[in-house]
Amino acid sequence: MAVPKRKTSRSNTRSRRANWKATPTTLTTCPSCGAAAQPHIACPSCGTYKGRHYAVAERTEHQA
Amino acid sequence: MPTPTKGPRVGGGPAHERLILANLATSLFEHDRITTTEAKAKRLRPLAERLITFAKRGDLHARRRVLTVVRDKGVVHRLFAEIAPDMAAREGGYTRVTKIGARKGDRAPMVVIELVREPLSAKKATVKEAEGATKRAVKEADAAEAVEATEATEATDATEAAEVTEPVEADAASSAQDADAKEVPAGAVVANEDGTSPDEAYTVKGNADSGKFHEPDGQWYDQTVAEFWFKSADDAEAAGFTKAGS
Numbered sequence: 506m507a508v509p510k511r512k513t514s515r516s517n518t519r520s521r522r523a524n525w526k527a528t529p530t531t532l533t534t535c536p537s538c539g540a541a542a543q544p545h546i547a548c549p550s551c552g553t554y555k556g557r558h559y560a561v562a563e564r565t566e567h568q569a
Numbered sequence: 570m571p572t573p574t575k576g577p578r579v580g581g582g583p584a585h586e587r588l589i590l591a592n593l594a595t596s597l598f599e600h601d602r603i604t605t606t607e608a609k610a611k612r613l614r615p616l617a618e619r620l621i622t623f624a625k626r627g628d629l630h631a632r633r634r635v636l637t638v639v640r641d642k643g644v645v646h647r648l649f650a651e652i653a654p655d656m657a658a659r660e661g662g663y664t665r666v667t668k669i670g671a672r673k674g675d676r677a678p679m680v681v682i683e684l685v686r687e688p689l690s691a692k693k694a695t696v697k698e699a700e701g702a703t704k705r706a707v708k709e710a711d712a713a714e715a716v717e718a719t720e721a722t723e724a725t726d727a728t729e730a731a732e733v734t735e736p737v738e739a740d741a742a743s744s745a746q747d748a749d750a751k752e753v754p755a756g757a758v759v760a761n762e763d764g765t766s767p768d769e770a771y772t773v774k775g776n777a778d779s780g781k782f783h784e785p786d787g788q789w790y791d792q793t794v795a796e797f798w799f800k801s802a803d804d805a806e807a808a809g810f811t812k813a814g815s
């Protein structure tokens with residue numbers, strides 16, 4: 506089985522991992538309650554999406 | 570080579586996949602609305618819609634075809650007797666998938682998949698009715714104006730005077746409602762304090778913040794809080810508003 510000949514240096518490891526970047530989540534305001542919500546997803550604070558209500562979408566601050 | 574099934578694979582093998590999808594379909598027809606993961610909902614949707622198509626056909630052969638997937642006779646009866654009549658006017662699109670965010674634990678994207686059982690486009694029907702009423706009102710107004718035009722010039726002066734006084738009244742109303750109300754464009758009326766139309770003839774919403782107007786069949790019509798109302802889209806365009814979404 507083919508195996509690496511050399512140990513990967515700390516430098517190489519870190520420069521590879523330096524490109525792992527987090528992106529901010531896109532947020533919109535919920536039209537019915539005004540809280541921040543992700544687009545195309547039912548609002549986690551009031552459970553509303555396009556005028557329809559989904560109780561299972563509601564999250565408390567602890568759950569989020 | 571046969572075309573692979575669209576969407577992600579579920580379960581540990583073909584038999585397990587069939588079993589999962591059959592159980593999901595059974596639960597959906599039993600409860601009208603189920604919560605599941607997005608991947609499973611995407612596989613369930615075409616199967617469930619096909620079964621509803623069979624149910625709409627309604628004969629014994631169709632019932633036997635459905636029974637090969639949904640094994641519960643009670644659920645199949647509910648599908649044929651209660652769900653299918655509600656879908657009679659609908660041409661496809663029997664289910665609706667709404668995303669509800671990630672599941673705690675494994676961050677799996679969860680959705681609610683439900684049967685669309687409300688009557689077809691009740692909203693669109695009312696919008697059409699309202700549009701018809703507006704058109705009729707405009708026609709009647711035009712006819713009335715034409716009659717007045719044929720009469721003496723005094724009458725035309727009177728209508729002009731009426732037209733002049735109307736914006737003034739609207740201005741007064743706006744200053745009464747809101748101290749820093751913006752100038753009212755031509756052909757518009759200021760909305761009531763709760764954003765509703767002061768006059769039924771004025772059906773087009775104008776948003777002073779964005780400079781856009783919304784017609785009753787527009788995508789954002791319901792969620793828009795109107796500052797001004799226009800009689801028609803042409804009036805709104807003349808006042809410098811642009812159509813929403815353009």
